[in-house]
């Protein structure tokens with residue numbers, strides 16, 4: 085773990101461009117007592133690169149927290165791009181709005197407060213156009229439902245990213261009774277069964293410990 089952190093520190097000191105707006109988001113989040121659940125700086129810049137690679141114009145994020153990953157993703161959007169981010173906790177959503185405003189991204193980002201599943205259902209019912217990238221980073225027990233709804237908000241080429249699925253390797257434990265582990269196991273099994281999605285999973289280590297993600301593309 086010490087080595088993983090040193091390597092992340094080296095990346096942060098060399099290639100990761102975590103500027104004042106991102107540092108402010110972390111500072112404000114700690115000041116308001118939000119948990120340290122953000123992606124790492126290197127992971128944030130990875131999301132930025134992915135969004136650019138996907139040429140994403142419309143991004144949906146599940147799980148805003150204080151808006152740290154939101155800022156990374158929204159910065160990858162073109163001038164006419166838009167990001168919708170869903171957060172259950174009222175206080176977190178308020179802190180995120182302030183951080184997004186500080187980053188000068190309020191015109192591109194909409195923070196919707198409420199349970200992600202209900203909000204996604206209302207987006208589907210309202211005829212929301214498909215998103216180019218969907219970042220699933222909220223409560224893991226609901227991941228299978230989030231996938232089902234994400235597919236209704238997708239089109240060919242949509243990239244779906246599922247964060248924190250490895251969970252210290254517990255992902256491989258079929259006997260786990262942890263609802264988070266069961267949620268990510270079912271989510272991944274659903275991905276494998278979906279004929280029109282190609283997915284892979286990658287394990288990661290770093291300052292956030294041992295975890296990993298799935299990345300999928302709708303074909």
Ligand SMILES: C[S@@+](CC[C@H](N)C(=O)[O-])C[C@H]1O[C@@H](n2cnc3c(N)ncnc32)[C@H](O)[C@@H]1O
Nearest residue numbers: 121122123147149152153171172199200222223
């Ligand atoms: C891992 S954190 C998100 C971190 C953030 N994406 C980042 O990297 O900066 C997960 C977030 O999901 C939110 N959350 C939990 N259950 C939720 C739900 N049912 N609907 C929407 N958000 C939820 C939590 O309040 C928390 O802020």
